[in-house]
Amino acid sequence: MHTKRIGTMRALVVLLTIGGLAPAVPGAEVPFSAGAGEVDLTPDAQMINARVKKPFAEIHDPIGVRALVLGDGASRLALVVWELIDTPEVLVARVRAEVEKTTGIPKSQVLINATHTHSAPLTMPYSQAATGVENDPIHRAWAEALPQRCAEAVRLADAARRPATLQIGRSYAGEWVFNRRPIRPDGTVQSLLQPPDPHSLANGMRFGKTEPTLTVLQFRDAGDKAIATLFHLPCHSVAVYN
Numbered sequence: 001m002h003t004k005r006i007g008t009m010r011a012l013v014v015l016l017t018i019g020g021l022a023p024a025v026p027g028a029e030v031p032f033s034a035g036a037g038e039v040d041l042t043p044d045a046q047m048i049n050a051r052v053k054k055p056f057a058e059i060h061d062p063i064g065v066r067a068l069v070l071g072d073g074a075s076r077l078a079l080v081v082w083e084l085i086d087t088p089e090v091l092v093a094r095v096r097a098e099v100e101k102t103t104g105i106p107k108s109q110v111l112i113n114a115t116h117t118h119s120a121p122l123t124m125p126y127s128q129a130a131t132g133v134e135n136d137p138i139h140r141a142w143a144e145a146l147p148q149r150c151a152e153a154v155r156l157a158d159a160a161r162r163p164a165t166l167q168i169g170r171s172y173a174g175e176w177v178f179n180r181r182p183i184r185p186d187g188t189v190q191s192l193l194q195p196p197d198p199h200s201l202a203n204g205m206r207f208g209k210t211e212p213t214l215t216v217l218q219f220r221d222a223g224d225k226a227i228a229t230l231f232h233l234p235c236h237s238v239a240v241y242n
Contacts, residue, residue: 031073034164034219036228037156038066039149041082041142043121048136050122063120067153068219068228069105071161077109078154079230082146084123087114091123094147102151103158110154116236164219164227173233174212180236182207210234 042062046055063083070077078099096107122133123143133139178198181189185204195201211234219227 031071032164032166033071033073033161034227035069035157035159035161036067036219037069037153037158037160038064039153039156040064041084041120041146041149043142044138047121047138047142048133050133051118060119063117065150065153067150067157068230069103069154069157069161075109076103076105076158078103078105078111078157080110080112080150080154081115082112082150083115083117084120085114085116085118086123087112088123091146095150098147098151099154102155105154105158112150160227162221162227164221167218167220169216169218171214171216172212173214174210177210177212177233177235179208179210 040062041064042059043056045057045059048054049056065080065082067081068079070079080095080099092112095112096110099105099110100107121139121142123146178195180191180193182192182195182201182205183189189208190205192201201207213233215232217230219229221227
């Protein structure tokens, strides 16, 4: 298991700290509110897949960008989560600027998080590395529309804000994760994407540490209905292309 980016839970804690917001509790005077919005990001199946250099050809599952906007009556902040592999700085800057222009939420109050799915398009032309999709007009049009789609998700979330309370829960998820870099007897590590036996290793190797705690935050409205649910489990998703 390898954590590549700030987790959603840490992202939210950072946002709450930066924004100076505190979740409401029964009887509290702070008018804490939360709202969620979502916009589709599913590309045309003829877009070039940068990893195999040919069109995706078919869509197994849609992808999207989800936004959570929190407010305390005086300020607002937004968490944007997209089902893409990365968050290039130049793209993050454009999205923050677009969110501020669309909603008035300050750029400093917008945090962007990627689920790190390997099966989604890359964020080119915002990434710097040559990937083979630079000249794909379908990909370029999709990428250029990303900031506006993200801002629209935030706008929808902001418009949906309503009084909220926050609940937290934790669970053990150790049976679902493993450290893919086991330790050799000499202390060095070896990359092993899929061990023959997930419970034991050969040649004197041992599994490295994992963080098996699944943490869940849920925002609920006055009618006790869920507004948004966030979960956090440190992991690095992988995919195999045929």
